[in-house]
Amino acid sequence: MSDLPAPPAVGCRTAPVLRERGQREVFCGLTGIIWLHRKMQDAFFLVVGSRTCAHLLQSAAGVMIFAEPRFGTAILEETDLAGMADAQDELDREVARLLERRPDIRQLFLVGSCPSEVIKIDLSKAAERLSAAHAPHVRVLNYSGSGIETTFTEGEDACLAAMVPALEATEARELVIVGALPDVVEDQALSLLAAMGIGPVRCLPARRAAEDPAVGPNTVYALTQPFLGATHEALSRRGARHIPAPMPFGEEGTTRWLRAVADEFDVPDDVFERVTAAPRDRARRAVAAQAETLRGRSLFLFPDSQLEPPLARFLTRECGMTAIEVGSPFLHRDVIGPDLDLLAEGPVISEGQDVDLQLERCRAARPDLTVCGLGLANPLEAEGMTTKWAIELVFTPVHFYEQAGDLAGLFARPMRRKQALGLEAAE
Numbered sequence: 001m002s003d004l005p006a007p008p009a010v011g012c013r014t015a016p017v018l019r020e021r022g023q024r025e026v027f028c029g030l031t032g033i034i035w036l037h038r039k040m041q042d043a044f045f046l047v048v049g050s051r052t053c054a055h056l057l058q059s060a061a062g063v064m065i066f067a068e069p070r071f072g073t074a075i076l077e078e079t080d081l082a083g084m085a086d087a088q089d090e091l092d093r094e095v096a097r098l099l100e101r102r103p104d105i106r107q108l109f110l111v112g113s114c115p116s117e118v119i120k121i122d123l124s125k126a127a128e129r130l131s132a133a134h135a136p137h138v139r140v141l142n143y144s145g146s147g148i149e150t151t152f153t154e155g156e157d158a159c160l161a162a163m164v165p166a167l168e169a170t171e172a173r174e175l176v177i178v179g180a181l182p183d184v185v186e187d188q189a190l191s192l193l194a195a196m197g198i199g200p201v202r203c204l205p206a207r208r209a210a211e212d213p214a215v216g217p218n219t220v221y222a223l224t225q226p227f228l229g230a231t232h233e234a235l236s237r238r239g240a241r242h243i244p245a246p247m248p249f250g251e252e253g254t255t256r257w258l259r260a261v262a263d264e265f266d267v268p269d270d271v272f273e274r275v276t277a278a279p280r281d282r283a284r285r286a287v288a289a290q291a292e293t294l295r296g297r298s299l300f301l302f303p304d305s306q307l308e309p310p311l312a313r314f315l316t317r318e319c320g321m322t323a324i325e326v327g328s329p330f331l332h333r334d335v336i337g338p339d340l341d342l343l344a345e346g347p348v349i350s351e352g353q354d355v356d357l358q359l360e361r362c363r364a365a366r367p368d369l370t371v372c373g374l375g376l377a378n379p380l381e382a383e384g385m386t387t388k389w390a391i392e393l394v395f396t397p398v399h400f401y402e403q404a405g406d407l408a409g410l411f412a413r414p415m416r417r418k419q420a421l422g423l424e425a426a427e
C-alpha cells in the first residue's frame with residue numbers, strides 16, 4: 001500500500017452537493033435482469049408488465065439467445081389494466097405452467113413494472129402464496145424494476161435486497177462479497193482472497209440458489225457495486241457488518257478494497273504484498289497504456305448508474321483526467337464515502353437530475369469526454385462532443401486488477417476514435 005498515491009488533502013465526502021429534482025433520462029430497473037439472469041443460473045425473472053416492458057427486455061438482451069431464456073413477461077392486457085380480470089389468478093396459472101415446463105428453476109422472481117405498480121398488483125402477496133404452493137423446490141420472491149422514480153442499476157439492488165430476508169441464519173464468521181459480478185471476475189477475486197488465507201467466502205447472489213450465503217451477526221460483507229444501498233441496509237438489519245472500502249475499480253481501488261478486507265481478517269502486510277504485487281503491476285501497466293489518451297483531459301459525468309463517483313475517482317487519480325461534474329442519481333455516503341474521500345475537491349458533485357439544466361452546464365463546459373446514458377449520447381455526439389455510454393459499464397467486466405486496463409480502455413476508445421476521425425481538430 002505504501003506506493004499508493006496519498007489521498008487528497010480535501011476530498012469530496014463533505015463537499016456541497018447540487019441537488020436537482022427535475023426531468024431525468026435513465027433506463028428502468030428491468031435492465032438488470034439481463035446480467036442477473038446470466039449470473040443466477042437456476043433463477044427465472046418473470047416481469048409482470050406491458051408489451052413495452054417485454055420489448056425493452058428483448059432489445060436489451062440482444063438477438064443471440066441460444067438457450068431457452070430465463071426471463072419473460074406476463075403481459076398485462078387491457079382487461080387486467082381496467083380491473084376486469086383477476087390478475088392474481090392469472091399469475092398463479094402462468095407460474096404453474098412455467099414451473100411445470102421448467103423443472104430446472106429453483107428461484108423465481110416476480111418483477112414489478114410501471115403498469116403493475118400503477119394498477120397496484122400486490123406482488124409480495126403473490127410471491128408468498130406461490131412460495132407456499134411450490135416449496136421446497138422453488139423459492140418465489142418479488143421486487144420492483146419499475147421505471148417510476150428509479151434508475152437502471154436499482155433493479156439489481158432491489159433484487160438482492162429482496163433475497164436478504166430469505167437467506168438462512170448463521171453464527172459463522174464468513175465474508176460475503178455482494179454484487180453480481182461476471183463469473184470470471186468473481187473467480188479472480190475469490191482466488192486473491194483465498195491466497196491471503198481469507199475464508200470462508202460466499203457471494204450474493206450465488207450462481208445457484210443452493211449456494212446462497214447464510215447471514216448473521218458474525219457475517220462481514222464487502223460491496224462490489226456502489227448502487228447496492230438497499231441491499232446494504234437489508235444486510236445490516238440481519239446483523240451483518242459492512243467493510244467500508246472504495247469500489248474495486250482500477251489498481252488503486254482494487255488494492256484499497258482488498259486491503260480493507262485483508263485488515264478485517266488480520267492478513268499480515270508481507271502476505272498482502274506477495275499476493276497482490278504481480279496483478280497490481282499488470283494492472284498499473286495496463287492502465288498506464290490507456291491513460292496516455294486520457295491524461296489532462298476533462299470529464300463530465302451525467303447521473304445514470306451510480307457508478308459515477310468511483311469512476312471519477314479512478315479516472316482522475318489513475319488516468320490523470322480532470323472532473324468537471326460528477327453526477328449520480330443518489331449518493332449513498334455509507335457506500336461511496338471512501339471513494340469520495342479519494343476524489344479531490346473541485347468538481348461539482350450533483351445528485352439527481354434536471355436534464356435541461358445539466359445539459360446547459362455540460363455545453364458550457366465543453367468537456368473532452370462526457371459519460372451519459374444512451375438517450376443523451378447521440379444528441380451530444382451530433383454537437384461534436386465525445387461521449388461514453390454509461391450502460392456499457394455494467395455489461396462489461398470492469399472490476400479488479402485484470403480488468404483495470406479494459407476499464408480505462410472503455411473511456412480511451414471514444415477519444416481515440418474521435419482523434420482518428422480528425423474530428424477533434426475540426427472543433
Ligand code: SF4
Pocket residue numbers: 028029030049050052053054056112113114115145146147148
Ligand atoms: S417498467 Fe416502466 S419504464 Fe420499464 S419498460 Fe416497463 S413501462 Fe417502461
